[in-house]
Amino acid sequence: MKPDNQPHPAPSDREEPARVNRRDFLSSAMAAGLAATGAGAAGKASARQAADNAQAPGALPPTAAQEAMESEIPHGYSADQAREYFVRNPGSDFMLDVIRRLGLEYIATNPGSSFRGLQESIVNYGGNQAPELLTCVHEEQAAAMAHGYYKVSGKPMGVLCHGTVGLQHASMAVYNAWCDRAPMILLAGNHLEATERRAGVEWSHSAQDCVRVIRDYIKWDDMPLSLQHYAESMARALKIAMTPPAGPVAVVLDGHLQEAEAGNQRLSLFSVSVNQPPTGNEAAVAEAARWLLEAESPVIVADLMARDQEGVERLVALAEALQAPVVNQFGRMNFPNTHYLSQGSTAVAQADVVLGLELFDVWGVINTVRDRVHRDSVRKARPDARVISIGSNDLFTKSNYQNFQRFYPSDLSIAGDAQATLPMLTDAVLSGMRPARRATNAAREARWREAHSLARAQALDEARYGWNASPVSTARLYAELWNVVKDRDWALVSDDGAQSRWARRLWPIDRHYQYIGRSGGAGLGYGAPAAIGAALAHRAEGRFAVNVQKDGDLMYTPGAFWTAAYHRIPLLTVTHNNQGYHQEFMHLQRMAARRQRGIDSSWRVGNELRNPDIDFSRMAGAMGVWGEGPITDPDDLGPALARAAEVVDGGEPAFVDVRCQPR
């Protein structure tokens, strides 16, 4: 950190080189239609947007009285009277300066009184730019948006909420992000000083330790008691959140600190240098290279590994050096599925050395537990297979929630960030490769090219089955979607696991941003808001974002679509609407069969979402999102998607409800 150890000046003394004067900004923003859409959409502002934004409450110009407030004592007030009623230099203005210095571009929020000071600073002192507030209708939605945004942009988003009821609402999405190693900075409003609380709600919305509710699944938190303390805690929070394994952090914003006069304290801002990801031990990496070179059938398995395209390319370099197949578990887009070394999970069964990279579950790669009365485990890998594990799991974890999975004693365990360690490993492989080993690469390549080609042909063949079925098959859903996205710079912002992985099987995925993995904790309510957060990041790059949305998941956080419409976040959402909680049906079916009671119509109880059927397109429409459906005839799907794509091309979200096969 580089302290900028200067006094934090009063408003009249502050220079604003990096900030447009807020009054000038607001005037120009109204004219250009920027205030509600953010800078990323500035060039695309339509006449409609400009007209709408002229009415946006966040862009109102200051009144004459407000202008006078900033420079002089209002008429009729003595200096003492003015001190009683007006704040010239509120603490939350400094809080915003800190946030801006740390580079947060967006803050997702559902407004609340415990952080009204900071909210006012953001919209008036900061002009609602960098950070821009994203209006959310639920804190779970806000946190999930931050989750999705990070996985595309690589940047943390702020989540501003009540320390009590807000964090409680946000907790599910925070847990997903924790499991998925997605950083975010939770800013939690709280009033610690009891004698200054207003009676009633302000007491209900205060806590001695408000972060306690989520502390089991965040990396760090603090409750600063001064503005300087806050500045240092925010800088620390950012560093900790971004250091692998990345994860959420929380800083409590005391209400009094926000709202009271900061005065002329000497306050320091910090420019934070985020930690470089740690690499594995050099000697251990060299040993890993020896094992991989000695192996007859090395296999690489990658899960939460690549942070960006560089990570993908590093893995391609290692795989090609070894001519070793890569099993991409798609926690992130680690490896192009178009590459001949991209192989299915069965490759692990014949491996004599398995290299695991940032595996969510090492044990589960090597073994499986059979879901039957006696839950015995079976080893999937060869008995003599050796396992090398490179990852940051052991660098930080917590004990209560068990998302760390069953323990597996890897034969060679290297603590370090896998993406950062890959160049060292690849260099060691290339430098240690003898001519005899190198000579085997051609045969290995031929083998895997053939296997890849066969798998590709098999996927296309399988996609034919149920092609004309109604409800629509999930294979056809993705095939029709491909026709829409194939000539665009596309990105899928959802996980296709519930749709029989048809995106991964059919679509050529070779860019890191084209696939963002899964929710992490499998907590429902992730899909829509995470997709919208990801789409926000794609908007800045002009990409066409697609979300295949599960119906049951959508019912947790449907309000996210209002946010997409309000902030004009272009996103094509297509439902995988199987009218039920299908995973749970299968559990019920297994229990009924195990107890020899039969399933018949009992599967409906607790699982189906029918009678009444949910009209999702009308629901989307009610929130200002263009909607169509339900589509039941597969031949109607392509034209509906084409119409929706036109809306998205125009910079708006669109929604197509499709009644689909269960999986």
Next chain:
Amino acid sequence: MSAFSRIAQSPGLAVPVLLLWTLGWALASAEEPADDVRKGRALYVSQQCWQCHGHEGQGGVAGNRIAPTRYPYEAFARLVRFTNLMPAYSPKVLSDEQLRLIYAYVRSMPEPPPLEEIPELDFD
């Protein structure tokens, strides 16, 4: 992993199923009686086979493709009764006759259109 390869990795099932598979490939071409197919379809729906195997038997991540099946009845029945791949339906909840009718329906399911007739699957 296909059903066939999973079975092949299960020592107790591999040999008999492989034999039956081979035998059934040759025999499974006879037309099923229309009434059996109709009754079998009703059972396929009521017994929720479609939940994992799809309305057209196309399968997916939750269950293997089963249509049009090339399993002989004996292999088909064994997979339904004794398997780690799906809930084991015993004769108590699904009689032999019901299973036979479901088999008749699954066998009657038509082949999908050839790949050349589906332009949406032309990814080249």
